[in-house]
Amino acid sequence: MSATTEANLWVTEDTGHRLLGQNVAHAASGRRGTVGAVLIYVSKLTGRPVRKVAHMRPMDDSGREWTAEPDTLQPLCPISPLAPDSGSHS
Template sequence: MHPRQHPVIPASEANVTIAEDIGHRLLGRDVAHPETGRRGTVGVVFVYTSKTTGRIIGRVAHMRPADTSGREWTADPRSLQPLIPLGHISPAGTR
């Protein structure tokens, strides 16, 4: 596996807290991942925070594939591109 396909996750999770970013702007959105050429839907974004400093170490997005491969993958959410621009979304319940 190519190391650039997976974000760096802390070696010792004992020193970090992991929480869902339930308000992430890409959550539930269809995205493209240019590094892998894949497309999918962002299912969850996790935030890794140092217990020692309280600083965010990183975020990891988990995607479900748009194709029929069934192969889920992870990526740095900053590397993902929405397939529909964020400004072109209607509020829920409107058309």
């Protein structure tokens, strides 16, 4: 088994991630920000994703950007409106 290092990884941007451009809360840091990019790190050896990292811009004007796992972020408002019930027809 080989150790995962930056040299063993490809990095690609997840341009379709559901949080991209959304205002989010990061409970672990207590910060709020806008998701500017989500990067996917893929193993060159297996071709499988190793991790995802979201890059946030702060909403508090501090200028201190930070990263977090996308799964740890909570949208501050709904991402999409609720769709009408497709099962009921008049």
